[in-house]
Amino acid sequence: MANHTVAAFDLELKELQRTIAAMGGIAETMQSDAIDALAKQDVRLAQKIIAADPELDRLQRDVEEKAILTIARRQPMAVDLRDVIATIRIANDLERVGDLVKNIAKRILAMDGQFPPPTLLASIGRMSLMALNQFKSVIDAYTQRDPQAALAVWQRDGDIDNLYTSLFRELLTYMMEDPRNISFCTHLLFAAKNVERIGDHATNIAETVYYLVTGESLAVDRPRGDENELSAQAGE
Amino acid sequence: MANHTVAAFDLELKELQRTIAAMGGIAETMQSDAIDALAKQDVRLAQKIIAADPELDRLQRDVEEKAILTIARRQPMAVDLRDVIATIRIANDLERVGDLVKNIAKRILAMDGQFPPPTLLASIGRMSLMALNQFKSVIDAYTQRDPQAALAVWQRDGDIDNLYTSLFRELLTYMMEDPRNISFCTHLLFAAKNVERIGDHATNIAETVYYLVTGESLAVDRPRGDENELSAQAGE
Numbered sequence: 344m345a346n347h348t349v350a351a352f353d354l355e356l357k358e359l360q361r362t363i364a365a366m367g368g369i370a371e372t373m374q375s376d377a378i379d380a381l382a383k384q385d386v387r388l389a390q391k392i393i394a395a396d397p398e399l400d401r402l403q404r405d406v407e408e409k410a411i412l413t414i415a416r417r418q419p420m421a422v423d424l425r426d427v428i429a430t431i432r433i434a435n436d437l438e439r440v441g442d443l444v445k446n447i448a449k450r451i452l453a454m455d456g457q458f459p460p461p462t463l464l465a466s467i468g469r470m471s472l473m474a475l476n477q478f479k480s481v482i483d484a485y486t487q488r489d490p491q492a493a494l495a496v497w498q499r500d501g502d503i504d505n506l507y508t509s510l511f512r513e514l515l516t517y518m519m520e521d522p523r524n525i526s527f528c529t530h531l532l533f534a535a536k537n538v539e540r541i542g543d544h545a546t547n548i549a550e551t552v553y554y555l556v557t558g559e560s561l562a563v564d565r566p567r568g569d570e571n572e573l574s575a576q577a578g579e
Numbered sequence: 580m581a582n583h584t585v586a587a588f589d590l591e592l593k594e595l596q597r598t599i600a601a602m603g604g605i606a607e608t609m610q611s612d613a614i615d616a617l618a619k620q621d622v623r624l625a626q627k628i629i630a631a632d633p634e635l636d637r638l639q640r641d642v643e644e645k646a647i648l649t650i651a652r653r654q655p656m657a658v659d660l661r662d663v664i665a666t667i668r669i670a671n672d673l674e675r676v677g678d679l680v681k682n683i684a685k686r687i688l689a690m691d692g693q694f695p696p697p698t699l700l701a702s703i704g705r706m707s708l709m710a711l712n713q714f715k716s717v718i719d720a721y722t723q724r725d726p727q728a729a730l731a732v733w734q735r736d737g738d739i740d741n742l743y744t745s746l747f748r749e750l751l752t753y754m755m756e757d758p759r760n761i762s763f764c765t766h767l768l769f770a771a772k773n774v775e776r777i778g779d780h781a782t783n784i785a786e787t788v789y790y791l792v793t794g795e796s797l798a799v800d801r802p803r804g805d806e807n808e809l810s811a812q813a814g815e
Contacts (some may be wrong), residue, residue, distance in 0.1 A: 407664075411650060411660070414650045414651050415650050415651070415654045415655070415660065416654070418651045418652070418654075422649065424647070428643075435671075461669060482805060489606070504668060515761060515765065518754060518758070518761045518765075519758040519761055522754070522755040522758075525751060525754045525755055525761070527753060529751065529754075529765070529768060532765060532768075533772070536769070542711060
């Protein structure tokens with residue numbers, strides 16, 4: 344690229360990266376609010392989470408549009424091209440994380456009036472916190488361009504899957520104990536599934552960061568915690 | 580674009596569109612197999628579905644890679660640029676449809692030995708067929724560049740949502756009747772949710788087709804069937 348093109352490219356890339364950082368911040372707050380809202384069955388906080396989601400959608404479209412214009416105008420190569428593509432992919436994952444958290448918030452609204460037992464809420468809270476930590480670590484790995492940190496996130500995904508499988512069994516037990524538990528347990532089941540999927544998106548982002556920095560793909564076989572008998576029952 | 584660039588662009592776009600058509604064919608077969616496999620609780624067919632999914636993943640990466648190279652090399656504008664972006668978006672939706680169908684197949688494996696009542700299987704079969712028809716219509720709308728057909732798909736999404744909500748209640752009733760139903764009902768609950776999400780992807784593709792042909796976005800407010808009391812209970 345000519346010098347002025349390089350400068351223009353750098354400016355455009357920086358703006359894309361700033362938008363990703365903003366999206367990461369919004370998605371992190373939504374997740375942390377969802378942990379509180381679940382624990383306290385806080386309907387107002389759930390509504391705040393739902394209201395935050397459209398901004399993530401808007402920013403994702405913004406990143407996609409600008410990234411494609413940058414590719415067309417500046418024709419970046421090698422790591423520069425990977426850098427722009429990474430913003431498209433990560434924005435996509437962040438937008439989907441937002442949808443999943445929004446859905447958890449809607450389930451809090453739907454459970455209104457059926458306060459689940461504290462032990463169940465504690466289990467799902469633990470799982471949500473693990474997913475949030477994975478999420479924060481992978482956003483840091485992106486900001487720092489740290490492939491080792493990304494790899495560590497990728498390797499830890501199995502832990503969330505295992506926690507999901509055990510929570511799945513815990514919820515089934517509650518449902519079988521008393522039919523009155525069934526309604527809120529199905530909501531918690533979907534909420535837990537969404538948390539597990541947030542973990543998957545953190546892992547996707549880890550793959551993107553690793554590829555961006557090293558130019559190499561992580562092995563296709565992800566170390567998922569779902570190859571055992573229990574997860575087969577959880578339908579993973 | 581210069582004439583030789585136009586010719587090169589047309590060739591590349593045609594190849595991208597052929598790959599989308601191939602992906603659409605695979606995803607359609609997977610869905611139609613899943614309907615049979617669910618109805619007959621056919622474990623071997625479920626395994627065939629699971630085995631088909633990696634090819635969709637591979638083709639999606641292929642489309643993304645080639646589309647971005649085309650944008651960088653040919654710098655298409657207006658409808659040409661929208662055409663290339665559409666292939667990236669649609670490939671993304673098709674890959675996710677594949678994941679959802681694969682997950683339904685895994686749940687058939689997980690339900691092994693607990694044959695659900697025929698009426699329940701009929702309900703989820705009806706819903707799956709509706710989603711498959713939406714899917715086929717929107718792939719046709721893409722092939723034909725038909726914005727009206729895309730709009731019709733988009734407007735019908737609420738029907739699947741309504742069927743999901745009623746199936747959700749039906750499953751809850753079964754679970755409450757007999758604790759022995761709970762395990763397979765949770766699998767069917769997730770399967771039904773996945774079918775509903777397949778419908779959402781058909782709607783996404785409809786939005787992409789509409790935008791591709793007309794250059795205009797469909798209104799942000801999708802006519803979802805989830806604005807009522809029942810769906811609030813289904814956590815939509």
